[in-house]
Amino acid sequence: xxxxxxxxxxxxxxxxxxxxxxxxxxxxxxxxxxxxxxxxxxxxxxxxxxxxxxxxxxxxxxxxxxxxxxxxxxxxxxxxxxxxxxxxxxxxxxxxxxxxxxxxxxxxxxxxxxxxxxxxxxxxxxxxxxxxxxxxxxxxxxxxxxxxxxxxxxxxxxxxxxxxxxxxxxxxxxxxxxxxxxxxxxxxxxxxxxxxxxxxxxxxxxxxxxxxxxxxxxxxxxxxxxxxxxxxxxxxxxxxxxxxxxxxxxxxxxxxxxxxxxxxxxxxxxxxxxxxxxxxxxxxxxxxxxxxxxxxxxxxxxxxxxxxxxxxxxxxxxxxxxxxxxxxxxxxx
Amino acid sequence: xxxxxxxxxxxxxxxxxxxxxxxxxxxxxxxxxxxxxxxxxxxxxxxxxxxxxxxxxxxxxxxxxxxxxxxxxxxxxxxxxxxxxxxxxxxxxxxxxxxxxxxxxxxxxxxxxxxxxxxxxxxxxxxxxxxxxxxxxxxxxxxxxxxxxxxxxxxxxxxxxxxxxxxxxxxxxxxxxxxxxxxxxxxxxxxxxxxxxxxxxxxxxxxxxxxxxxxxxxxxxxxxxxxxxxxxxxxxxxxxxxxxxxxxxxxxxxxxxxxxxxxxxxxxxxxxxx
Ligand SMILES: Nc1ncnc2c1ncn2[C@@H]1O[C@H](COP(=O)(O)OP(=O)(O)O)[C@@H](O)[C@H]1O
Ligand SMILES: [Mg+2]
Numbered sequence: 093x094x095x096x097x098x099x100x101x102x103x104x105x106x107x108x109x110x111x112x113x114x115x116x117x118x119x120x121x122x123x124x125x126x127x128x129x130x131x132x133x134x135x136x137x138x139x140x141x142x143x144x145x146x147x148x149x150x151x152x153x154x155x156x157x158x159x160x161x162x163x164x165x166x167x168x169x170x171x172x173x174x175x176x177x178x179x180x181x182x183x184x185x186x187x188x189x190x191x192x193x194x195x196x197x198x199x200x201x202x203x204x205x206x207x208x209x210x211x212x213x214x215x216x217x218x219x220x221x222x223x224x225x226x227x228x229x230x231x232x233x234x235x236x237x238x239x240x241x242x243x244x245x246x247x248x249x250x251x252x253x254x255x256x257x258x259x260x261x262x263x264x265x266x267x268x269x270x271x272x273x274x275x276x277x278x279x280x281x282x283x284x285x286x287x288x289x290x291x292x293x294x295x296x297x298x299x300x301x302x303x304x305x306x307x308x309x310x311x312x313x314x315x316x317x318x319x320x321x322x323x324x325x326x327x328x329x330x331x332x333x334x335x336x337x338x339x340x341x342x343x344x345x346x347x348x349x350x351x352x353x354x355x356x357x358x359x360x361x362x363x364x365x366x367x368x369x370x371x372x373x374x375x376x377x378x379x380x381x382x383x384x385x386x387x388x389x390x391x392x393x394x395x396x397x398x399x400x401x402x403x404x405x406x407x408x409x410x411x412x413x414x415x416x417x418x419x420x421x422x423x424x425x
Numbered sequence: 426x427x428x429x430x431x432x433x434x435x436x437x438x439x440x441x442x443x444x445x446x447x448x449x450x451x452x453x454x455x456x457x458x459x460x461x462x463x464x465x466x467x468x469x470x471x472x473x474x475x476x477x478x479x480x481x482x483x484x485x486x487x488x489x490x491x492x493x494x495x496x497x498x499x500x501x502x503x504x505x506x507x508x509x510x511x512x513x514x515x516x517x518x519x520x521x522x523x524x525x526x527x528x529x530x531x532x533x534x535x536x537x538x539x540x541x542x543x544x545x546x547x548x549x550x551x552x553x554x555x556x557x558x559x560x561x562x563x564x565x566x567x568x569x570x571x572x573x574x575x576x577x578x579x580x581x582x583x584x585x586x587x588x589x590x591x592x593x594x595x596x597x598x599x600x601x602x603x604x605x606x607x608x609x610x611x612x613x614x615x616x617x618x619x620x621x622x623x624x625x626x627x628x629x630x631x632x633x634x635x636x637x638x639x640x641x642x643x644x645x646x647x648x649x650x651x652x653x654x655x656x657x658x659x660x661x662x663x664x665x666x667x668x669x670x671x672x673x674x675x676x677x678x679x680x681x682x683x684x685x686x687x688x689x690x691x692x693x694x695x696x697x698x699x
Contacts, residue, residue, distance in 0.1 A: 177595065
């Protein structure tokens with residue numbers, strides 16, 4: 093079990109308020125991702141849940157039990173750190189066994205659990221090495237191994253993939269998702285990378301300056317962003333925003349349209365513009381178009397759309413895909 | 426071609442390094458050489474080939490009991506090192522792991538005490554030692570040496586402890602380690618190399634300390650530094666005997682330094698190379 097409820101959780105470091113007050117419910121078995129720009133308080137929130145920081149006010153409940161004042165170890169959670177935080181003087185085996193030793197489990201049971209975890213994580217041949225003798229991906233797996241043997245009620249991950257190269261990040265992302273399907277344990281995953289958030293999460297919590305901007309499934313956030321911040325943060329490349337005169341036809345101060353929801357034509361369309369840089373990814377081509385009266389817009393074209401720098405093109409938004417926002421940046425529905 | 430040049434450079438640098446090392450080491454070498462000369466030889470001027478006589482050593486041993494001084498040196502340097510560690514480990518620990526706004530100031534203040542010349546406090550300390558009956562006592566001198574080296578010991582330990590990443594301690598806490606478990610299984614093993622090299626360095630410093638050991642002792646508590654000094658006073662200068670005494674005094678610490686050099690170097694460059 094691992095249902096976590098935050099009630100008016102507030103955190104200040106001295107005079108600086110980092111988390112002004114958060115209410116959030118995380119259901120048992122969910123994969124929740126906290127996403128937001130660097131410095132927005134994601135790690136702080138995770139550390140509050142872990143018990144590594146004390147809340148300034150508010151309360152945290154795990155499975156109906158108030159754990160606000162409890163020590164980290166007593167919360168039954170496991171954490172995987174960005175730096176892996178492996179014990180450098182212990183073998184991989186002892187690293188993984190450490191939480192079990194601390195729990196005074198008997199040696200036979202420890203051995204079995206470590207062996208099982210090593211098999212799941214492809215670490216069997218590395219059990220007698222020190223962390224210093226492993227690659228980044230292997231260290232990451234040891235850190236995960238140390239977390240899973242405890243059978244925690246929830247896993248906490250703080251940007252676990254940010255020290256890995258792009259290819260390995262892709263693989264580890266899948267491995268962690270796969271692990272979640274096998275274990276069905278609550279996982280809270282912190283990242284600043286919206287692609288990680290979109291691909292892994294059941295539920296995304298978008299944070300900005302310590303506040304929750306929106307909570308929802310990846311597709312909810314993609315299709316119905318509550319405000320300009322979420323609209324701009326979720327989705328890659330970024331949503332285009334059209335302001336002022338050009339937004340008038342939709343009766344809103346600002347409208348947003350994603351690059352993939354603009355139709356591209358060489359003959360006619362709503363907005364006229366000049367093609368700037370084209371980014372060819374093979375499957376797609378992203379064109380940066382300087383549209384008259386709007387400015388730079390990004391458009392997704394097919395992999396082989398024939399344009400060159402300086403061509404004139406026309407853009408037409410798909411009607412049903414236009415997002416409208418009021419003066420305060422909130423979505424108008 | 427490039428290869429030949431680089432080989433020549435290596436040779437040149439190796440020779441230069443040997444020459445510099447020899448210049449630095451030469452005073453010690455010359456002391457050892459002189460200790461194997463007779464007094465007449467020693468006084469005759471520069472000569473690096475001694476006759477090889479051991480009469481100076483025999484004279485030194487006959488004149489005063491080397492072993493007693495040696496024992497005092499061991500007691501004082503080990504005792505003051507242990508006492509310093511006992512105070513410094515918790516102090517450095519708390520400053521490294523739960524620093525406050527004043528931590529930096531405290532550290533600077535500690536260091537500043539080392540900037541004062543020792544002679545400036547000679548009189549008050551001498552009087553205090555006299556009034557409390559600590560003159561020429563091992564306990565008094567152990568405390569004195571502890572105080573002298575404490576700032577350096579705390580600084581060294583502080584830098585070592587700072588190198589231990591906080592996330593590892595947090596990981597231990599998450600893994601259910603109690604404070605005691607954290608100290609025993611995680612912190613201590615990671616801190617031991619740093620503590621060991623601090624200890625070695627402090628033993629050397631305490632062993633070689635000559636200002637206070639000579640002034641606050643006469644016979645009972647006198648270590649090897651006083652042993653050396655005793656050969657430079659009474660009946661004029663005896664270079665060969667003085668050299669023999671010096672050689673005997675530095676030999677133990679040289680041997681210890683030789684055997685622990687790996688640990689010492691590793692400790693002193695901790696963090697620089699990882
Ligand atoms: N121990 C601390 N003391 C003071 N300020 C802190 C501390 N930890 C974090 N902060 C501040 O809180 C804010 C959020 O930090 P953090 O939660 O690490 O952000 P994120 O993980 O989203 O990048 C930052 O502005 C950071 O400077
Ligand atoms: Mg962070």
